[in-house]
Amino acid sequence: MVDSTQDESIPKDCDMVYICGGYVEREEAYNRIKHATNFKSSLITHAQNKPIYAECAGLLYLSRSVDDKEMSGILEIAFTLDNRFNRLGYYYNKQEVKGHAFHYTKPTDESIEKGFDILSKTIEGKGVVGSWSKDRVFGTYLHTMFRSNWRLLSAL
Numbered sequence: 001m002v003d004s005t006q007d008e009s010i011p012k013d014c015d016m017v018y019i020c021g022g023y024v025e026r027e028e029a030y031n032r033i034k035h036a037t038n039f040k041s042s043l044i045t046h047a048q049n050k051p052i053y054a055e056c057a058g059l060l061y062l063s064r065s066v067d068d069k070e071m072s073g074i075l076e077i078a079f080t081l082d083n084r085f086n087r088l089g090y091y092y093n094k095q096e097v098k099g100h101a102f103h104y105t106k107p108t109d110e111s112i113e114k115g116f117d118i119l120s121k122t123i124e125g126k127g128v129v130g131s132w133s134k135d136r137v138f139g140t141y142l143h144t145m146f147r148s149n150w151r152l153l154s155a156l
Contacts, residue, residue: 019058059139
């Protein structure tokens with residue numbers, strides 16, 4: 001396990017990177033990662049030829065920015081921070097993968113157009129874009145319940 005807040009590099013022999021969810025939407029949390037140049041550089045290197053799977057805060061870190069806060073820029077998307085929840089509760093994506101989402105951010109209009117997966121409260125429900133990808137890099141707002149969705153891991 002690598003700690004981005006300690007600016008640790010991802011090992012070069014790592015087969016894939018999983019960036020779990022968390023809460024970088026607060027200034028205090030952002031300040032712990034904004035100077036993590038070793039972590040950021042190693043993540044960008046891995047994105048060139050290895051799979052990366054990121055949830056929620058991990059998704060935000062893959063983006064260009066959250067408001068004026070610079071992120072890694074691996075995905076050409078950006079987010080803004082609201083004063084209220086944009087998603088809260090359990091959701092499904094279009095592949096019927098279930099998870100939960102809890103966030104104050106929302107994608108910019110330009111970023112919504114680049115998304116590909118809708119997250120909705122029910123399997124057949126209407127929802128809003130919540131996932132983005134580029135090559136072997138995948139980011140989603142969905143905190144996936146892997147214990148009931150093992151097929152996702154084999155797809156990476």
